[in-house]
Amino acid sequence: MFEFIYLAILIGIGGTALLDLWALLLKTTLGLPTPPWHLVGRWFAGMPEGRFIRREGIPNAPTVSNELAIGWAMHYVIGILFAAAVLLIWGVQWAHNPTFLPALIVGLVTVGAGWFILQPGMGVGVACSKAPKPNVARLQNIVGHVVFAIGMYGAALLVG
Template sequence: MLTPAQIILRVIFIGLGATAIMDVWAVIAEAAFEIPQSNFAMVGRWLGHMPQGNFNHDSIRAAAPVAGEGPLGWVAHYLVGMIFAALYVTVGGQRQLSRPQLLIALSVGVATIVFPFFLMQPAMGAGVMASNRPDPTSAQLKSLMSHFSFGVGLYFAAWIQANIMPSSIETAIVAVNDGEGGAF
């Protein structure tokens, strides 16, 4: 039986791994198929305008730049990946931490497309499902490929943490965090 701390560590690992696999796919897609990668600085710009109450933009590219928007966007990208990994484990159950299932991982990965299609793209000026973009179908397919690759990443990262991740390292981290060991 896994402790809550062990579950959290595993979900973090899965989220980081799945997001990294999604990013590797983006690099491959750009090199092999000339599909441009997402610009996460624009996500950072969008988030950076929120404290002033500006949640929607006609065009996020035309909005004033925000200090640190690049790093902010990348951090947000990986945090969202961890949140979606928690969704994967919630939907598929703790079984995903010991015996991951590809179909559940792909289903959750593809289902997460709702977030950019109906929240991010409209709020950043691209319209629902990128309908305001010059080629909405191309943008939609790019999003679908990205989220499908995230689903593949969920499965592989879950498989790695279930089969390869040394439990002794995980146990040591949990012990230190619980005050049972020395500090790093």
């Protein structure tokens, strides 16, 4: 069990860190905004009070103390949980002899978590349907999750 937790943490952090570096690269080269982790933190902070959906949009919700830290922490916790999914499905032995396909499958399947849980909950609609450019946002989501998968695979190569 310790090995499972240890590997999930390292692989999840590795995948999430590469995703963050990707976002920084897109900001630097293309001027794209980085993800609004403070808003994600605001959304998560409302959950203990029963606020799971913000129809008015999370930017219109009142600010929350430490929302940026909460957003960053949840970003990495979710990355670790997604890495744990790889290990649950393919076993801890996957980390010792990783192949890319399992990481890619989980990376692509987890796009659905953003499209059907996070984005509607934050008031952006299902699959970014209320975003200014929904198809651009969807493409960024898919590419980002592929980058996350590459990061999980690379982290597994390093730690396995």
